[in-house]
Amino acid sequence: MKIALLGYGRMGKEIEQIALKRGHQIVIKTSDQEGYDISNADVAIDFSVPSAAVSNISNCINHQVPVISGTTGWLEQYDQVVSLCNQKKGAFIYASNFSLGVNIFFELNKQLAKMMNTIEDYSLSIEEIHHTQKLDAPSGTAISLAEGIIANSAKKKWELDASNSDEIIPISAKRIPEVPGTHTICYESDVDQIEIKHTAHNRKGFALGAVVAAEWLVGKTGVYTMKDVLNLG
Numbered sequence: 001m002k003i004a005l006l007g008y009g010r011m012g013k014e015i016e017q018i019a020l021k022r023g024h025q026i027v028i029k030t031s032d033q034e035g036y037d038i039s040n041a042d043v044a045i046d047f048s049v050p051s052a053a054v055s056n057i058s059n060c061i062n063h064q065v066p067v068i069s070g071t072t073g074w075l076e077q078y079d080q081v082v083s084l085c086n087q088k089k090g091a092f093i094y095a096s097n098f099s100l101g102v103n104i105f106f107e108l109n110k111q112l113a114k115m116m117n118t119i120e121d122y123s124l125s126i127e128e129i130h131h132t133q134k135l136d137a138p139s140g141t142a143i144s145l146a147e148g149i150i151a152n153s154a155k156k157k158w159e160l161d162a163s164n165s166d167e168i169i170p171i172s173a174k175r176i177p178e179v180p181g182t183h184t185i186c187y188e189s190d191v192d193q194i195e196i197k198h199t200a201h202n203r204k205g206f207a208l209g210a211v212v213a214a215e216w217l218v219g220k221t222g223v224y225t226m227k228d229v230l231n232l233g
């Protein structure tokens with residue numbers, strides 16, 4: 001496949017290595033919106049910055065190029081992108097986290113939320129830790145985890161640095177040099193603690209997931225998620 005990398009930072013470079021190993025060609029690598037013709041690509045992979053994601057994705061959809069986006073921090077415009085994709089009969093996948101491990105963790109989190117829903121003794125919190133260059137907080141993955149709990153419990157919303165309440169899931173975001181991404185869900189009672197945690201050791205899992213998603217999306221139309229790609233039921 002001829003791949004366009006929209007965003008050639010930490011993730012763009014990691015994706016390039018994996019894509020080349022899997023026999024793909026990188027035809028565009030860009031860190032701005034100027035001077036490239038997206039129609040030269042079979043598929044585009046956007047790992048850029050929150051302020052550029054919507055314009056990068058829309059450009060691909062408008063040129064009938066299937067597009068994968070892993071950029072976080074722009075989701076208030078997700079519905080707008082989905083409408084454009086449906087209107088243009090394009091192909092699009094967004095995932096806050098492309099790694100297989102985190103996508104399994106998402107499902108585990110939903111199951112645990114269902115089990116804990118009727119039990120009143122525990123207070124719930126989410127913690128995410130990332131490197132100090134990260135632009136957005138909380139992480140997209142932490143938001144997906146909170147949404148998974150909201151869909152399966154009486155919780156109504158998440159809030160950064162909130163105190164615990166019946167309706168609110170507090171998320172804390174820590175920034176520590178070099179941490180690729182650690183997410184913890186914690187249910188705490190007076191007598192014990194139940195914790196599930198995913199720790200990324202490096203960025204290879206995110207990058208492999210994005211390339212696998214790109215391979216999967218080519219030839220399809222519609223809006224999909226990693227659950228579709230990984231067939232997680």
Ligand SMILES: NC(=O)C1=CN([C@@H]2O[C@H](COP(=O)(O)OP(=O)(O)OC[C@H]3O[C@@H](n4cnc5c(N)ncnc54)[C@H](OP(=O)(O)O)[C@@H]3O)[C@@H](O)[C@H]2O)C=CC1
Binds near residue numbers: 070
């Ligand atoms: N979904 C997932 O699995 C994962 C998602 N992410 C997310 O991916 C995004 C990128 O992460 P990361 O690679 O670490 O960040 P980096 O800052 O290393 O890379 C971002 C790149 O985007 C470039 N850029 C800026 N504006 C544009 C534009 N208009 N078009 C194309 N590229 C542009 C930047 O260029 P310059 O430096 O010149 O400004 C930079 O090279 C973040 O939102 C992060 O949260 C990260 C890991 C996994």
Ligand SMILES: O=C(O)C1=N[C@H](C(=O)O)C[C@H](O)C1
Binds near residue numbers: 072130140142180
């Ligand atoms: O910025 C990062 O690095 C990461 N961002 C994603 C997020 O916001 O969840 C995924 C991963 O945790 C790394």
